[in-house]
Amino acid sequence: MSDQKLQIIPLGGLGEFGMNCLAIRYGDDIIVIDAGMMFPDAELMGVDVVIPDFTYLVENREKVRALILTHGHEDHIGGVAFFLRQLNVPVYGTALTLALVERRLEEHDLEEDPKLHEVKPGDEIEAGPFTVECVHVTHSITSSLALGIRTPLGLIVHTGDFKIDQTPMDDIPFDLHKFAEYGREGVLLLLSDSTNVDRAGFTESERAVRPRLEDLYRRAQGRLVISCFSSSVHRLQHILDLAKESGRKVAFLGRSMLSVSEISHNLGLLHIPDNILLRPQDIMQVPAEKVCVAISGTQGEPMSAMARVAVDNHKHLSLRPRDMVVLSARIIPGNEKPIYRMINHVARRGAEVVYGSMNPPVHVSGHASVEELKLILALVKPQYFMPVHGEYRQLVKHAKLASDVVGAHIDESFVIESGETLVIDKRGAKKGEPVTVGRVCIDSGSVDEVVEDMVIRDRRHLSEDGFVLPIIAINKHTGKSETLPEIVSRGFKSLEDASDLMKEARQVVARTLENSSAEERTDWGVMQEKIRTDLRRFINKQTSRRPLIMPVILEV
């Protein structure tokens, strides 16, 4: 037994942004930490969601003992449904994390009931030779955990996603003492969040947002529309508290905003003052200066509530010149263009937009900056260090930081990317054999649509259902398509069978264009999404097949 080796096997999230998933193996036992998703690059057209390739785990299915979730963000839980379809092992997480998982599971049709086990900070999870202690950490979503993982070879500390908020909204402090205790006890390996290793200093407390929001509540003359991540429960609390103080009602808009606010309210994590809620359909019935709207869609997602409000195409909210729109979230790199496009649309409505090109004025990060990362390194002073949760450049910087701070303590830091492994045995730690990893692309319904029948589309099976490329030439000036859209397809149906279908499909696309406003037609992101949604519905209905649909919009 003492000859056994410990393997750290990142299946996603290291050397890339998103879809965090890490396996820890000792002999014939494996535990998995998180099973997240990532949003695809624009280059990966026709794909909504990307999840890790779980092949390594499926091939070792009889060894997998548990899936442990650190917190409820999509890049940590967004792949759980797909994971459970292949591996129905016990799942551990805090109440909020599990509630958010269950919300997603409802959209899926799992054959077996999932085995969800709620844990609290201080609880221990037994899984094969591992004992995993749950440790409270502060982060932008509540109920986040770090993990103290006891293995036959020593203690592994996994920070999860964290910042050290010394004045957290719920007054439950980051458990510094536990990290200190681990450090005294002796830690074999530290795995620590690298997201903000580029940022100097300390990340501000969520409480720092309040006075800035307060100022906007004072200034807003019409409706106050605040867009934030629906999972930012603390941010929603600010919005509700300030609405109460300023005599505004609050409406939640957007599917995720509605469900997450309800979930966190039911769990006692979000306190909703009496008589403050406004139904979405009543927003336009109440005097503008009495209305606050919390709305999802901070990243300019084409079908999100905020994006639809921006182009004046939302049934419950139409912006007016004295209204104020606040983006209370960071811009995720890669989303700049759609976000600025959305802001331009809002400005055309005549509403004031409060946003930050570089430092969003009403937002603080949920991830630790350099000084916090140093503090964790100094407290834990591990024998080995392996940065997690970052692109390659961030992992390298974090490893460098560790050698600066606790170089004397650390035997070695390892910059390991997804698919590479770290092996530790009695003789020490070194890089091990690579394992199979990859990205599995999922072509679901659009973000705010009920996902009726989500399918995993492995692109290797492209030849089965083929693909359909509608090609639309839009005149930039008129916003109109001057000829009937072209449609190119391949591997989908034999050409004779398909020609009538393709003729009709061209009409479907033409109708989608006609039924869009001039403003929508100038927004490629919105049009691609609308065309894809309508065409998918049509083709699926006519043929029961699901080809890959990639609208190509050319401006002429």
Added chain:
Amino acid sequence: MSDQKLQIIPLGGLGEFGMNCLAIRYGDDIIVIDAGMMFPDAELMGVDVVIPDFTYLVENREKVRALILTHGHEDHIGGVAFFLRQLNVPVYGTALTLALVERRLEEHDLEEDPKLHEVKPGDEIEAGPFTVECVHVTHSITSSLALGIRTPLGLIVHTGDFKIDQTPMDDIPFDLHKFAEYGREGVLLLLSDSTNVDRAGFTESERAVRPRLEDLYRRAQGRLVISCFSSSVHRLQHILDLAKESGRKVAFLGRSMLSVSEISHNLGLLHIPDNILLRPQDIMQVPAEKVCVAISGTQGEPMSAMARVAVDNHKHLSLRPRDMVVLSARIIPGNEKPIYRMINHVARRGAEVVYGSMNPPVHVSGHASVEELKLILALVKPQYFMPVHGEYRQLVKHAKLASDVVGAHIDESFVIESGETLVIDKRGAKKGEPVTVGRVCIDSGSVDEVVEDMVIRDRRHLSEDGFVLPIIAINKHTGKSETLPEIVSRGFKSLEDASDLMKEARQVVARTLENSSAEERTDWGVMQEKIRTDLRRFINKQTSRRPLIMPVILEV
């Protein structure tokens, strides 16, 4: 004559980022200020450059008297060659601006010789009823002008792109006195740069960059590789000066870096210390700690010198672990992902990368922040104000700023987008009739390749040459394409004619994949560009046609 109206007609750059072009018309006389290009969105696949639709000017060709260029940035001069092909009117600009225009003109085959006229600050350009005075302003490129345009109805002041650098590198101050004089005289209309209206305070002087760069010269142990815009002549001066002080030689890498440094040196704008230059082919022959490289490709452009160095695919420079790479430029919104991808590649080489996710540590902006914009408004105190050079959200903010600062002086501010017009006559100013505008997409060679035969490709003519879509499935894990690439084409050749050609084309794509490194194959941007370049060459050679080529890369 006094009944004539003055029309301000933006053909590009207002309500969008890039391709600045503005016409001013009085009766039967038109002058045009700038003819720039924009870099296309990722959605606009297969397009390298976008220029304004000059239809309005072509339809009024006998009225166009002059093209006046404010400065030599591509978003102001990148469309000049296309402009002159249609309208060979006299072109005015400073020596540097014209030299940069001539460099581009060499790539084109103009039927008539261009009429280029060099101007200096203080010079007046006579064009029909207009007298245009050239005013020195400071900006990130030297030799930038604002324009004082005398018209029969009054004085128009156009700031060009500017910041107010009180300690400019060349000691030639921003001509504040001229702006003050105009203000005293009385200004009918001010057109002012809105780029940085989101930034509080004053933009730092270019001199602020020096101590930060100096620190890097001290720290760098191996080669110091600095990437900046080749047109940032002052930044190049810093690089040369500090290299001299620290005993390093300087090599310029990248086509634009080589030609712009030569041009600015020849004009006496860049001072190159004796015996400091190193030929690119000698970089690896000199001890690393004696080498500094100034390299183009700050925005992660797939075929740029910096991008090729990042994936270790440049014939003259191979990075080693002790080398330091510095990105001395801002991240243009939309380029985040390719830039971070490039940084990750550099980190994999083991080199240290100095960059800023939000505030690049060794860069200052070339555009005026809020306090500078206020200063210009206060000095000029125009009767009418029209913000230029910005997206809609920025124009709106700038108009708001004007009403805060000089609201008492201003009759009205106009937020006008490209294609809209402002009309001023004796009765006052109002929005006029729209004119034809649009974007013309140009499919040229790749950025660093000699552009042999650039063609204007109006997408309305797509049916003439058709399009070719190579579809490549790359395995994320192995970086390999597992099947022969698919090719879809339409409107290009009849299917029978093309089938042999397409078979060969599939082989061409397969070879491009084989000849790329594993690291390149995981970088979609690089692969799309390489496939497009090779396939274009093949198809052009075989058929003399130029279909639109859009590689679609699927990860499996």
